[in-house]
Every structure is written in C-alpha cells, then in structure tokens.
Amino acid sequence: MMQSLNENSRDYIEKVATEALSQFDNIAEAANTKLHDGQTLGSEALASINTLTSSTTIQKLDQISQANRESYRILADEPAIARVVVMDEKGEERTYYICRTTPVSGFPNLASYRAPVGRLASLAIGTEFTLPNGKVVEVLERAQLRPAARADGWDSCDTVVEAEHVGPLTVESLRALLAEVAGEEVTEDLLEQLLAEESVKANIFDGVRRSVITKMGLRDQPVLDQYQDEIFRLPLDKRLLILGPPGTGKTTTLIRRLGQKLDTAFLEEGEQRQIEMVASARGVAHANSWLMFTPTELLKQYLKEAFAREGVPASDLRIRTWQDYRRELARNAFGVLRTATGGGTFVLKDGLPSLRPEALDRPTQWFDDFNAWQRNAYMQELHEAVNILREAKAPEVQSLGARLHSALTQSSEGGLASTFSSLAVELSKVQDLVARLKETSDGKIKAALNLQLNRNRGFLDELARFIDGLQQAQTTDVDDQDDLDEEEDPTGPRTVRAAALNAYMQAVRAQARSAASKRTVSKSSRNGKIIEWLAERGMTEADQAEVGANLLVQTYARRFMNPVKRYLDGIPRRYRTFRRERQQNESWYHNVGFEARDIHPLELDIVLLTILRAAGDLTSRPNVQRDIDSPAWASLQPILGHYRNQILVDEATDFSPIQLACMAALAHPRLRSFFACGDFNQRLTAWGARTSDDLKWVFPDFDIKEITISYRQSKQLNEMARAMIRAVGGAEQYASLPVHMDSAGVAPVLLEYAIDEITVVHWLADRIREIECFVGQLPSIAIFLNVEDEVVAVAEALNTALAEHNIQVVACREGQAVGQESNVRVFDIQHIKGLEFEAAFFVGIDRLAELHPALFDKCLYVGTTRAATYLGVTCVGKLPAAIESLRSHFGQDWHQSD
Ligand SMILES: Nc1ncnc2c1ncn2[C@@H]1O[C@H](COP(=O)(O)OP(=O)(O)OP(=O)(O)O)[C@@H](O)[C@H]1O
Numbered sequence: 001m002m003q004s005l006n007e008n009s010r011d012y013i014e015k016v017a018t019e020a021l022s023q024f025d026n027i028a029e030a031a032n033t034k035l036h037d038g039q040t041l042g043s044e045a046l047a048s049i050n051t052l053t054s055s056t057t058i059q060k061l062d063q064i065s066q067a068n069r070e071s072y073r074i075l076a077d078e079p080a081i082a083r084v085v086v087m088d089e090k091g092e093e094r095t096y097y098i099c100r101t102t103p104v105s106g107f108p109n110l111a112s113y114r115a116p117v118g119r120l121a122s123l124a125i126g127t128e129f130t131l132p133n134g135k136v137v138e139v140l141e142r143a144q145l146r147p148a149a150r151a152d153g154w155d156s157c158d159t160v161v162e163a164e165h166v167g168p169l170t171v172e173s174l175r176a177l178l179a180e181v182a183g184e185e186v187t188e189d190l191l192e193q194l195l196a197e198e199s200v201k202a203n204i205f206d207g208v209r210r211s212v213i214t215k216m217g218l219r220d221q222p223v224l225d226q227y228q229d230e231i232f233r234l235p236l237d238k239r240l241l242i243l244g245p246p247g248t249g250k251t252t253t254l255i256r257r258l259g260q261k262l263d264t265a266f267l268e269e270g271e272q273r274q275i276e277m278v279a280s281a282r283g284v285a286h287a288n289s290w291l292m293f294t295p296t297e298l299l300k301q302y303l304k305e306a307f308a309r310e311g312v313p314a315s316d317l318r319i320r321t322w323q324d325y326r327r328e329l330a331r332n333a334f335g336v337l338r339t340a341t342g343g344g345t346f347v348l349k350d351g352l353p354s355l356r357p358e359a360l361d362r363p364t365q366w367f368d369d370f371n372a373w374q375r376n377a378y379m380q381e382l383h384e385a386v387n388i389l390r391e392a393k394a395p396e397v398q399s400l401g402a403r404l405h406s407a408l409t410q411s412s413e414g415g416l417a418s419t420f421s422s423l424a425v426e427l428s429k430v431q432d433l434v435a436r437l438k439e440t441s442d443g444k445i446k447a448a449l450n451l452q453l454n455r456n457r458g459f460l461d462e463l464a465r466f467i468d469g470l471q472q473a474q475t476t477d478v479d480d481q482d483d484l485d486e487e488e489d490p491t492g493p494r495t496v497r498a499a500a501l502n503a504y505m506q507a508v509r510a511q512a513r514s515a516a517s518k519r520t521v522s523k524s525s526r527n528g529k530i531i532e533w534l535a536e537r538g539m540t541e542a543d544q545a546e547v548g549a550n551l552l553v554q555t556y557a558r559r560f561m562n563p564v565k566r567y568l569d570g571i572p573r574r575y576r577t578f579r580r581e582r583q584q585n586e587s588w589y590h591n592v593g594f595e596a597r598d599i600h601p602l603e604l605d606i607v608l609l610t611i612l613r614a615a616g617d618l619t620s621r622p623n624v625q626r627d628i629d630s631p632a633w634a635s636l637q638p639i640l641g642h643y644r645n646q647i648l649v650d651e652a653t654d655f656s657p658i659q660l661a662c663m664a665a666l667a668h669p670r671l672r673s674f675f676a677c678g679d680f681n682q683r684l685t686a687w688g689a690r691t692s693d694d695l696k697w698v699f700p701d702f703d704i705k706e707i708t709i710s711y712r713q714s715k716q717l718n719e720m721a722r723a724m725i726r727a728v729g730g731a732e733q734y735a736s737l738p739v740h741m742d743s744a745g746v747a748p749v750l751l752e753y754a755i756d757e758i759t760v761v762h763w764l765a766d767r768i769r770e771i772e773c774f775v776g777q778l779p780s781i782a783i784f785l786n787v788e789d790e791v792v793a794v795a796e797a798l799n800t801a802l803a804e805h806n807i808q809v810v811a812c813r814e815g816q817a818v819g820q821e822s823n824v825r826v827f828d829i830q831h832i833k834g835l836e837f838e839a840a841f842f843v844g845i846d847r848l849a850e851l852h853p854a855l856f857d858k859c860l861y862v863g864t865t866r867a868a869t870y871l872g873v874t875c876v877g878k879l880p881a882a883i884e885s886l887r888s889h890f891g892q893d894w895h896q897s898d
Helices: 007-036 043-047 055-077 116-122 174-186 190-203 226-233 250-262 269-282 297-309 322-333 357-361 363-390 395-455 459-470 478-483 496-517 526-537 541-558 563-569 571-584 601-619 622-626 634-640 657-664 692-698 715-728 757-775 788-805 845-851 856-864 881-889
Strands: 082-088 093-099 110-112 128-130 136-144 147-150 153-163 166-173 204-206 239-243 290-294 319-321 646-649 674-678 703-706 749-751 781-785 809-811 824-828 837-842 867-874
Touching: 007 055, 007 082, 007 093, 007 136, 007 153, 007 166, 007 174, 082 116, 093 116, 110 116, 116 136, 116 226, 153 174, 166 174, 166 190, 226 250, 239 250, 250 290, 250 297, 250 646, 250 674, 290 297, 290 322, 297 319, 319 322, 322 601, 322 657, 357 363, 363 395, 363 541, 363 571, 363 601, 363 657, 395 459, 395 496, 395 541, 395 563, 395 601, 459 496, 459 526, 496 526, 496 541, 563 571, 563 601, 563 634, 571 601, 601 622, 601 634, 601 657, 646 657, 657 674, 657 692, 715 856, 715 867, 715 881, 749 757, 757 781, 757 788, 757 837, 757 867, 781 788, 788 809, 788 824, 837 856, 845 856, 856 867, 856 881
Parallel strands: 093 110, 239 674, 239 703, 290 319, 290 646, 646 674, 749 867, 781 824, 781 837, 809 824, 837 867
Antiparallel strands: 082 093, 082 136, 128 136, 136 153, 147 153, 153 166, 166 204
16 A cells, blocks of 8 residues: 655655665775775785794684675675664664674674674564663664665665654665655656655555565565564574464574574674584584485475575585485494495385384384383393303403493493493403403414315315305394304405405304304304305314303403494394384284385384484483593494584474484584474374474473464465364464565465366466466466376476466476576475465365375465465365365456456
C-alpha cells in the first residue's frame, strides 16, 4: 500500500536518507583508501624490519592483513546494513551504524553486526539494551539499509524505516526520495508537481514488503529478528537445537551463527583461549575446524552462496551428507567396512533385509542393548584372560596375572575408563613378558624349520608352491580371528619365501595352540591344509604342547598389551557376535535372509556410535588428554583427528538419534559445540528423530529453542500449511506471520483428473505464464515429481510448451542443481528438503500417497511449504481423502484470484 505521509514523517525520512547516504559515502571512501593505500600489516611490512620474526607470527599477521583487506572490500561495497538511534539514561542520544564485517577505523559508532552492539539492529523500538560498557540504552529509531552503489552516488533499496511514531515504512530508493525533494523546490509546472507527488508515493510503502525470490539459493538476510539474533549470539560451547515450522529462518540463523563463531575477533575471551588451546594441540585452525551435515547434496549447493556471503571459506569441503561421511569414517578411519587391502569386517548393503521394525522404532534402546552387551563381552574377555594367567605354571606369569586381577577388580566401580587407567600402569610388564615368551616360542618353531631346511633346502619353495595352489581357499575362519597372532605384519610379506615362512609359522603356531588347548584346527582352513601338507615336518608332539602352552599365555597376555585399541577395534566383531545371538530369538534382527558379513546402514550407525562414544568417553578425561601420546592412549589419536570445534546439522529431524549422536560425538570434547535445526513435521525419513526426547538422548543438556515467525510463505499458503498439519495429524505448531509485513498472496491452485502428461504440462505452462505476468519477471520456479524417471521427460515437454515465451526449463537429475538463475527447474521430490522458491508445483500428489504411504503427509507438507507465493498441485485422480478438507483453500488458476 502506498503511503500518504504527514509532514513530520516525511521530514524524518529525509533526514535519515540524507544522513545514511552521506555516511555510506564516508565509510566506503575510508575503506577504499585503506584498500588502495598499499599499507599492509603482513609479512611484506615485517620482513624488512626483522628477518628473525617467527614464521607463525608472520603467518598470523598475514591472516589478519588478509582479513582486514576482505573487510575493506566488503565495506566498500556495502558500508552499513542498519542505522540505530538509542538514548541512554541521561537522555543522551547516539546513532550507530551497523555493518556486516569488521568496521574501518575512524568511525566510532560503526559496529559489526557480529559484535555485541550489533544486536541493536535486531531489537524492536522501545527495547532496552545493556551495552558492553554496562550502560543501558533504549532503541528509539531503526532503519534496515540495503546499500547500492549507483553511477551518480550511493542509494539504499527497500530501506525499512521505523521510529516511535513513524512506520515501519519501506522506501524503495532513498536517493530517489532526496532527488524528489530537491525537484519539488525548483518546479513551478503543475503537471510536474503532480507527477512528482505521485512518484513520492510510489517510492514509499506502509509496512515491510516481501521481496520476490529470483534466484535458486538462500536469500540474504543481513539482520536477523530479535529471537533469531538471540540464538545466533549464544556462546560457542553450547548444545543448541532450533525447532520451528517451515520458513521460520532456522537455516538462516544457523549459517549466520557459524559465520559469527568462525570470526575469532567476535568470540569471548574465554572462548578464544579455548580454541587456541585446541588449535595448538591439533594444529587445525579454528576457521577450518567445523563440519555441517545436510540431508541432501542439493541443499549443500543451495546454501553455497549464503556461506560465501558469510565469508566462510571452503564450505564445500565441510558440508557433508551423513551417507558419505559415514562410509568414509567406517571404511577409512575405523576399519569397520572392508577395503580392497584386506582390512575391515563388513560389506555395506543399502537394502539389507536384516532389521525388524522395532530396530527402527526404538533405535536408542537397540543401541543401549548392544553397547551394554559388548562392554560386558569385552570385560569378560579380560577376566577370562586374567584367570588363565593367574593359573599359569610359570611364577612370573602368575604374579602378573595377580597384579592384573587386582587392577581389574579395583577399577571395576569406575567403568571402563578407570579400568584402562589401572591397566596402563602394568603395560610395560605385560610387554616384557610377551616379548620373552615370544622369543622362546619363535626360537622353537624356527629350530624345527631349520631342521627341515637342513634336510631339504627346497623346503620353503615347495611350501610356497603348495600355498600358491591354496590362494582361492578361505584364508582363516573369521571367528578364529581372535586367536590370530597379533604380531604379524598387516601388509604381508613381500617375497615368496618370506610369505612361505610366515605361513609356516602361522600354521605351526595354530597346531601347537590346538595341541595345548585340545581344540582341533579346521581341516578346510588354510592352516589346516598346511598342517596336513607338513605332516611329520612340523614340531614334535612334546614341543607342540610346550610351545602351545606358551602361545596361549601370549594370547591372553596380549589382551593387556593395548587394551584400548583392542576394545575399540573389537567393536565390529563383537557386533557380529551380538547380532548372531539376538537373531536367534528374533530380537532387533530377522533370523534369516542375510549374510553375516553384510551390514545395513542403520546397523553401521550403531557400530560407529559405539566406537565414537567409547573413544569420546576416554578423550574427554583430563588424564587421558594429558597423556594422549603415551602408548596406553595412543590408539585414540586417529579419533582426535576427526574432532571439530563446531558441528552443525541442518534438517536434523531427517537423521536418526543414533546418527545425530555420532555427529555429536565428533564435537571436540573441550568445546562440545553443537548446533542443529529442524522440524518434526518435516521428517522425510523413516528413521528420522521423532520427538524432543530422541534429541535429549543425544545430549541431555540440549538447549531447545523454538522460533515461530514464518517468513517464507504468504498468508494463504501459511494458512493452508497449518490446515494440512491439522488434516494429517501432525504436531500442531504455533506460527505467526511477521507483523507489518505485507503477506497477502494468492490462493494455491489445484488440477484434478490430470491423467496424461500433456494435460499436466499445458496446465503448468499456463500457470507459469500467469506468474510471469503477475510478477513482471520470471521468479524462481520449481516443479516436483514423485519419481526420478520422469524428470527429464517432463522438463523437455515443458520446455517445448514454453519455448514461445523463451522460458527455459531444466531437468535437475538426481537432485543436481543447475545454475542459480531464474529458470524453471524440475526435481524429484526427495531432493528438495530445505529449499525455497517463489513458485512451486507438485505433480501427482495422489500418487505420492501410493508410493510412500508412511511418509505421504510429511512429503506433501515439505513439498507445499517450499513455495513462497505461488503453489500449484495436480492429481491424477482426485484430491486424496486425507486432505479433502483442504479443498476450500484452492483456486483453479491465478486469473480468477487476481
Ligand atoms: N528475520 C528475517 N526477516 C525476514 N526474512 C527472513 C528472516 N529470517 C529468515 N528469513 C527468510 O525466510 C526464508 C526461509 O528461511 P530458511 O530457509 O532459513 O527457513 P527454515 O526455517 O530453515 O525453513 P525450512 O524449515 O523450510 O528448512 C528465507 O527466504 C529467509 O531469507
């Protein structure tokens, strides 16, 4: 609505305009001067003065200098984003200008939005605020500025101006406003006066105007609202979750927060100390130490520009889908998944029919069950070993057994971490004993081999030939792994004879062990075959018994050589045994239908979380942190390398509590900085988190904040979204439209009985043309389909239908974003989480109900809430019964609703 201004308001806006534009000029000029005066703080400035200056100092200065240059560049383009006038308790007024970046010197009242004073830009008129110096001020006036450099000077577009008795008003162009003022005084021509009057009105609007979305990418929102702003500023070491309906700015807040927390200049002193400590221990700069998880690749692309605006570098490398990251962790870091080099236990299979429904319904209990079981199994292994050592014949073994026994019993109260600490004390004694025993057993075995070589020099070559023929056979029975000699070189010997020697030693050891433990070696195993081939050419029976007893002691003593490593590395194998046990009584798993070596992605999450939590429990202890390089704890080192100063999760409700807990476990234990956002009504996965309790399981001290102002959608679409939640039985959420924002839009439109593609395509083409007419330009438009297979065909048909008006339609196959410009894009619905468009069409929603009965309501809700203003849906038949009650919200086209 155009505004007829009273004299006072008009004078006020003119004053603001004059002052703001001249301030833009001054700030930009100062920034430009700094940018071009050639003075830098970096190495060039220092090197000539003192060649001994340390390289880290130079590096630091270079970084500062680089950051300063970046700030000047930003200020030269965008001198300020807000102007705020405050009054202190003595009645003194002060005007602040707020900018996006670090301010340039010479402007005492210019502050960064990231600084505490920046909050002023988000506060409503009349709000009291305590400045960092303790002074209490009240906000009197506020203007949100969008600077634009024109050929003839600075302007600000769509400036929102507000004071106690003025506005909020939106001024399209501050510059035009001042030009009109100047023009009025000189013209005497009545026609010109009338025209001028009208253009003044056309330049100023009541309230805040919604802007049209023209690009594919998250919109720039330089100033947050006061609730978002409060969350964005919360300290770094928090566990935060923002919940809120679609379009309330959850992702926007998350990105702004990351930008602020990466800028060390705006961290609190304590926080700066913390991150310096973490960085010096690990050598990773704070700016690079973050990781964000998104559910789709497309969302990652969509957010790219928003990250760039925040000055966040290399965002591409640090935004990951869990699917990718999980595989990488499990395969390359923790050896859970098999690799071509022979490591790893499992093969990951997406559709593995291993899980019963209760595993999906109660994942946290499933995890607790396994974790308790495996901890118990591990402790049993230790106790079993200790008992055997205590009963050994050799007194030195007995006495070590007794010491280990008391270490175990004394620490049993304090959990695993204290067990490991107690065992660490005995480590060197265990190492000595094992080394001595090994020397003896190796000596005996090699003596037997030498005997054979003396008789027949070709013995090893013959064995090598025999082994060659065995290559295809299963090398070892997987469940015998536990008994394997742990001293073997994992990469394997390089020469034929060395390989044969290795095989000989292994087989003879297995034979000796079996003689001592009265267990037989499987004849079909590789060792069994070699033993058969050796026949009488191994050790004598007496030696076998003696060496066997020695080897058994070694095996049990080895359990104490590197208990932490053994505990962590053994988790996948323990998982396999646990699964086999639970399968028998059909608990969590189906009894049959899959192989022991295969693993479902959700099972892999359980294994990973067990590893991460076990490691996290240890690394968070000060004594472990202190001694992390000692042999007792060194096996935790690789896990430290995966910790990040900040972990962020967008669309958190698409991830299971187990997945979220894995991500949480990647947050550095010193900072525990975790920030997630989501909406339970938008959960698009069967396994996603369903309730706040699921999230409290991840972090009992999760601070859950709700934001409720729905910025994306027009009034009509917002009402429909709420009606949809009521119709499908989702959790009712409170959502309000921004006060003062012009949220009026048009009703969504519906096409039923669209049986064939031609009908749908022509209808879509007509609606798209209507939108262009309405808006005056082509905004960002998306079309969602239920299946990937139809994406290309629909895009092509629509392209043909719209060719006459030169509207380009692109197929986004497999959720790949194509450019940012305002084309029409066609997607499979599964990729569109978190995106927004000015217009969205959802084709064949009744088919969606058939394709995804369990998630139909959620998909529909997510799909329809992507549209800001224009929403169209089509049905092959009629509107599904579940949402029949929404019929009254729909129109047929946008001609009628004009
Ligand atoms: N304070 C604000 N003032 C005006 N617009 C805002 C504000 N905060 C966010 N927006 C706008 O609202 C829209 C939605 O923002 P965003 O995508 O961050 O919401 P979301 O809550 O993450 O949505 P979804 O739940 O659909 O993922 C964006 O266009 C954003 O620019």
